[in-house]
Amino acid sequence: MQALPGFRDFYPEDLCFRNRILEAWRRVARRYGFVEYDGPPLEPLEIYAKKSGGELLDQLYRFVDRGGREVALRAEMTPTLARMIARGHKQYKKPIKWFSIPQLFRYERMQRGRLREHFQFNCDIIGEPSLEAECELIALAIDTLRELGLQEEDFVVRVSDRLFWADLLGKLGVDPEEWTHVLQVIDKSEREPYEVTVQRLGKWAQPILSVLEEKPRWPRLQELLDRLAWRGMTRFVEIDLRVVRGLAYYTGIVFEIFDRQRRLRAIAGGGRYDDLVPKFGGEPLPAAGFGMGDVVLGELLREKLPGRERCWTLDAYLVLVNEDLRPAAAALLQSLREAGLGADYPLSVTSVRKQLELAEERGCRYALFLDERWCKGLVGFKKLKATEEGAIPVDKIVPFLRERC
Amino acid sequence: MQALPGFRDFYPEDLCFRNRILEAWRRVARRYGFVEYDGPPLEPLEIYAKKSGGELLDQLYRFVDRGGREVALRAEMTPTLARMIARGHKQYKKPIKWFSIPQLFRYERMQRGRLREHFQFNCDIIGEPSLEAECELIALAIDTLRELGLQEEDFVVRVSDRLFWADLLGKLGVDPEEWTHVLQVIDKSEREPYEVTVQRLGKWAQPILSVLEEKPRWPRLQELLDRLAWRGMTRFVEIDLRVVRGLAYYTGIVFEIFDRQRRLRAIAGGGRYDDLVPKFGGEPLPAAGFGMGDVVLGELLREKLPGRERCWTLDAYLVLVNEDLRPAAAALLQSLREAGLGADYPLSVTSVRKQLELAEERGCRYALFLDERWCKGLVGFKKLKATEEGAIPVDKIVPFLRERC
Numbered sequence: 133m134q135a136l137p138g139f140r141d142f143y144p145e146d147l148c149f150r151n152r153i154l155e156a157w158r159r160v161a162r163r164y165g166f167v168e169y170d171g172p173p174l175e176p177l178e179i180y181a182k183k184s185g186g187e188l189l190d191q192l193y194r195f196v197d198r199g200g201r202e203v204a205l206r207a208e209m210t211p212t213l214a215r216m217i218a219r220g221h222k223q224y225k226k227p228i229k230w231f232s233i234p235q236l237f238r239y240e241r242m243q244r245g246r247l248r249e250h251f252q253f254n255c256d257i258i259g260e261p262s263l264e265a266e267c268e269l270i271a272l273a274i275d276t277l278r279e280l281g282l283q284e285e286d287f288v289v290r291v292s293d294r295l296f297w298a299d300l301l302g303k304l305g306v307d308p309e310e311w312t313h314v315l316q317v318i319d320k321s322e323r324e325p326y327e328v329t330v331q332r333l334g335k336w337a338q339p340i341l342s343v344l345e346e347k348p349r350w351p352r353l354q355e356l357l358d359r360l361a362w363r364g365m366t367r368f369v370e371i372d373l374r375v376v377r378g379l380a381y382y383t384g385i386v387f388e389i390f391d392r393q394r395r396l397r398a399i400a401g402g403g404r405y406d407d408l409v410p411k412f413g414g415e416p417l418p419a420a421g422f423g424m425g426d427v428v429l430g431e432l433l434r435e436k437l438p439g440r441e442r443c444w445t446l447d448a449y450l451v452l453v454n455e456d457l458r459p460a461a462a463a464l465l466q467s468l469r470e471a472g473l474g475a476d477y478p479l480s481v482t483s484v485r486k487q488l489e490l491a492e493e494r495g496c497r498y499a500l501f502l503d504e505r506w507c508k509g510l511v512g513f514k515k516l517k518a519t520e521e522g523a524i525p526v527d528k529i530v531p532f533l534r535e536r537c
Numbered sequence: 538m539q540a541l542p543g544f545r546d547f548y549p550e551d552l553c554f555r556n557r558i559l560e561a562w563r564r565v566a567r568r569y570g571f572v573e574y575d576g577p578p579l580e581p582l583e584i585y586a587k588k589s590g591g592e593l594l595d596q597l598y599r600f601v602d603r604g605g606r607e608v609a610l611r612a613e614m615t616p617t618l619a620r621m622i623a624r625g626h627k628q629y630k631k632p633i634k635w636f637s638i639p640q641l642f643r644y645e646r647m648q649r650g651r652l653r654e655h656f657q658f659n660c661d662i663i664g665e666p667s668l669e670a671e672c673e674l675i676a677l678a679i680d681t682l683r684e685l686g687l688q689e690e691d692f693v694v695r696v697s698d699r700l701f702w703a704d705l706l707g708k709l710g711v712d713p714e715e716w717t718h719v720l721q722v723i724d725k726s727e728r729e730p731y732e733v734t735v736q737r738l739g740k741w742a743q744p745i746l747s748v749l750e751e752k753p754r755w756p757r758l759q760e761l762l763d764r765l766a767w768r769g770m771t772r773f774v775e776i777d778l779r780v781v782r783g784l785a786y787y788t789g790i791v792f793e794i795f796d797r798q799r800r801l802r803a804i805a806g807g808g809r810y811d812d813l814v815p816k817f818g819g820e821p822l823p824a825a826g827f828g829m830g831d832v833v834l835g836e837l838l839r840e841k842l843p844g845r846e847r848c849w850t851l852d853a854y855l856v857l858v859n860e861d862l863r864p865a866a867a868a869l870l871q872s873l874r875e876a877g878l879g880a881d882y883p884l885s886v887t888s889v890r891k892q893l894e895l896a897e898e899r900g901c902r903y904a905l906f907l908d909e910r911w912c913k914g915l916v917g918f919k920k921l922k923a924t925e926e927g928a929i930p931v932d933k934i935v936p937f938l939r940e941r942c
Contacts, residue, residue: 133584133620133817136608139577141621143628144635147573163874165881165899167849168552172544172654173578173640174598174610179538193579195600198644203541205579215538216546223548225895227884230549235578239603249577257884264863264884275874362867412538444572458669462767469568469680476570479632479662479669490630494570 138240138248148443150251153426153433154233156279157253161231164272166255169230171212173237177202179211182411191238205237209254210408210421217258218414226259226417229268236425245397245428253400256421258409263352265420266385266404267359273389273400273422274368280429281436284367284392287399291357291387292375294403296350304339312380314340319376344373356385381405387422391432399432400424447537448498449491450477451484457502464502464511464526471530473537492516497537500529543645543653553848555656558831558838559638561684562658566636569677571660574635576617578642582607584616587816596643610642614659615786615813615826622663623819631664631822634673641830650802650833658805661826663814668757670825671790671809672764678794678805678827679773685834686841689772689797692804696762696792697780699808701755709744717785719745724781749778761790786810792827796837804837805829852942853903853934854896855882856889862907869907869916869931876935878942897921902942905934 135141142150158168177194193205206212209232221228232254240246255272257265270289277287297318301311314336321329330337353371360369377386386403390396402422409417448468452461461477468475476494478487491499501512510523513532524532540546547555563573582599598610611617614637626633637659645651660677662670675694682692702723706716719741726734735742758776765774782791791808795801807827814822853873857866866882873880881899883892896904906917915928918937929937 133581133623135577135620136579136581136602136606137604139579141577141617142575143621143625144572144574147575150575151573162849163877163879165851165879167549167899168556169549170547170552170555172540172546174541174544174642174654176538176541193600193602195598197541197598199542201541212546215540216548218538220548225898229881237579249579260884262885268884271871359863359867362864363871364868365871444567446570458764459767462764463769466676466768466770472568474568474570476634479665479673480667493630494572 136248138242140247140249144444145442148441149430150426152443153280153429154251154253157231157233157276157424160272160276160279161253161255164229164268164275166229166231166272169213169216169232170234171206171209171216171232173206173235174203175206175212177204179215179412180204180207182211188238191240193237193239206234207236207238209234209236209252209423210256210405211412213254213256213421214408214412214414214419217409217417217419218412221258221409221414221417227265228258229256230258231255245431247427251426253424253426254421255402256419258419259417260420261406261418263356263359263385265418266356266387267363269402269420269422270356270360270369270387271363271365273402273424274365276424277389277399277429280433282432286392286432286436287368287389288392289369289387289389290372290375291353291369291385292371292373293350293352293385294376294382295352295384296348296373297376300340300343304336306336310336315376318374322374347371348373352385377401377403381408383407385420389424396431397428399428442493442495445495445497446474446476446491447496447533448473448475448500449487449494449496450475451487451491451499451501451503452478452481453484453501453503455481457506460506461502464500464529468530468533471534473530473533488516498533541653543647545652545654549849550847553846554835555831557848558685558834559656559658562636562638562681562829565677565681565684566658566660569634569673569680571634571636571677574618574621574637575639576611576614576621576637578611578640579608580611580617582609584620584817585609585612587616593643596645598642598644611639612641612643614639614641614657614828615661615810616817618659618661618826619813619817619819622814622822622824623817626663626814626819626822632670633663634661635663636660650836652832656831658829658831659826660807661824663824664822665825666811666823668761668764668790670823671792672761672768674807674825674827675761675765675774675792676768676770678807678829679770681829682794682804682834685838687837691797691837691841692773692794693797694774694792694794695777695780696758696774696790697776697778698755698757698790699781699787700757700789701753701778702781705745705748709741711741715741720781723779726779752776753778757790782806782808786813788812790825794829801836802833804833847898847900850900850902851879851881851896852901852938853878853880853905854892854899854901855880856892856896856904856906856908857883857886858889858906858908860886862911865911866907869905869934873935873938876939878935878938893921903938 197203236252237249317332375388382403383406384404388398389400404420406418450461465477499514512523514521602608641657642654722737787808788811789809793803794805809825811823855866870882904919917928919926
């Protein structure tokens with residue numbers, strides 16, 4: 133019996149690793165003034181059709197439910213967000229700064245960094261038209277990675293602007309019906325042989341590629357870099373006009389984050405999408421956001437963080453030498469827990485050695501001994517993995533441990 | 538555009554409420570020495586068939602995936618746990634004490650306290666045959682509810698024992714093939730007219746109902762109550778032999794938690810299930826556990842906790858009087874955030890009044906003013922919803938806020 137291919141069982145050590153990522157996301161988002169929301173993991177199929185179309189629809193886990201509804205497992209968060217904003221945004225002052233950490237599902241060909249489920253950190257700013265929104269989002273993404281111990285030698289944010297492309301393709305006279313094709317070729321150009329790109333761009337190859345080679349200064353990207361410089365973040369960012377992003381719905385600045393060596397898939401991606409909320413029945417509201425998954429990031433972090441470490445702790449483990457003392461031990465255990473301390477004891481009495489081994493596995497700081505000293509009102513204590521040892525009166529245990537744990 | 542019927546959008550206020558429950562579950566479970574695990578929200582269909590059969594299979598969200606596999610949305614956690622234990626238990630000393638907070642899915646008729654998804658606190662002890670395991674689990678369930686502010690006047694744990702029924706039905710000579718039927722009638726008897734129960738029990742009505750009226754003392758339940766008494770928990774618990782639990786797999790002690798007035802559905806339920814792990818290919822391992830959902834509990838708590846409160850906070854909001862000061866404000870904002878403080882500023886400059894209103898909505902403690910005092914190196918401050926006010930040198934802001942926030 134196994135989990136489905138592409139799905140993960142999280143044993144406690146795996147969950148520690150996952151929580152280290154998810155808790156860093158939460159901590160930094162809150163520090164930036166974002167508040168958390170969530171939506172259902174099962175959605176009406178149509179919300180995905182409304183936003184993206186194309187590739188995504190072929191990757192959905194979709195089916196008809198017992199009530200005859202066409203439904204799909206949540207494949208990205210933005211449609212859910214757009215629906216919630218369209219219905220509820222009037223209750224909130226603008227700009228709305230929200231984040232969420234949904235688990236997402238796509239039936240994809242599995243490869244390194246790509247499973248069929250992952251957790252994705254989604255951060256969005258709704259109702260703010262200025263570039264400061266993109267700046268805030270990029271800074272948040274950077275500080276999240278820094279919080280996890282990554283630095284400028286580990287990752288880079290590559291920024292681009294859809295408006296640059298709209299301007300260029302317009303000036304060149306590219307037929308609007310060809311834009312999607314051209315932009316897709318540009319987006320893939322980094323991963324394709326030069327000749328393939330030239331061939332796919334056809335008559336637009338020469339003008340477009342020569343503009344790219346000149347590395348033109350595009351004022352909005354310069355302004356974005358200036359704003360990031362005020363926050364001391366220039367070293368994490370570079371302009372790369374080839375970044376287009378696959379999804380059809382971006383309308384302005386777009387960005388992606390990659391590992392510096394470019395060995396892995398994208399760590400994060402996002403941009404401005406001013407036209408989405410009205411599609412879900414809301415009024416026009418400018419919006420920008422990004423998503424960052426736990427799988428690629430996890431691979432990058434495995435080199436920096438211990439991969440499968442037990443991160444749980446317990447303050448006290450009561451060592452019980454015989455069952456006669458259980459009533460007293462149970463009362464003591466309860467008083468420790470009611471004082472907010474993490475405490476455990478053996479559910480059946482085993483040897484003292486075995487109990488101490490279990491205490492160590494549980495990450496316990498202090499062993500407390502209920503033994504022959506108990507009739508004198510004393511509880512033996514021993515600091516595990518250390519040398520502190522002694523006995524203290526029963527009624528002093530809570531303050532004793534509180535001070536030390 | 539709406540979420541599917543029976544599925545919840547969690548706006549930030551709703552997520553605050555949800556998190557208050559989920560965080561209490563996590564905090565108390567850890568205090569009891571349980572460690573967290575998780576599994577996939579989509580599972581092979583067969584794992585549900587293996588455990589339960591019957592009613593559950595008719596409520597599954599099931600479909601065939603793009604690879605031709607029969608799959609189902611996770612409808613309960615125990616099959617996933619049993620699989621993980623069967624594969625991985627050798628890495629862990631016994632007893633294993635694990636908890637998880639999965640979101641579960643069932644296509645049910647909706648009614649008060651029953652949606653089509655909910656979050657369920659699952660706690661299990663694997664590898665411990667003694668009654669102390671059940672005692673630990675019941676104590677944990679009680680302390681979780683107490684952590685949320687509920688007391689003995691709010692809820693009651695009703696305990697029973699499948700072995701009592703095995704003993705009684707055996708003594709009465711009830712045909713083993715009739716046991717399931719008889720036990721189901723007993724389980725429902727509280728919610729049915731007496732005559733209906735009598736009629737459904739047929740010839741077993743008189744002997745069974747007269748035994749129930751005598752409230753027989755069953756030694757194992759007395760022992761369980763004694764053990765709970767050592768922990769000071771008697772007042773939360775009563776013996777009720779009619780509790781049987783619907784699922785076929787319990788083998789010993791079973792318990793359910795209800796609101797005292799019995800106005801709502803069960804808050805939690807659990808018991809011993811020693812025969813389950815081998816069904817998933819593992820060696821025989823004694824096991825006991827319980828599940829507690831967030832929906833019924835949430836209804837009970839709404840009377841005790843504010844229902845839809847904004848629980849987020851921010852340490853500082855920088856009030857910006859014009860865009861010229863943005864470079865300085867951005868640097869200050871970044872230094873506050875890098876110091877671990879929660880801080881925000883306007884992404885576009887609006888009136889001071891509007892900025893202060895936004896700061897209050899964000900739950901902000903201090904407004905910091907970048908105004909005419911800035912050229913003297915001073916930042917104005919004002920404690921929101923209070924009277925503290927003044928100006929401090931820029932380089933003293935971080936320690937100033939750290940001390941107060």
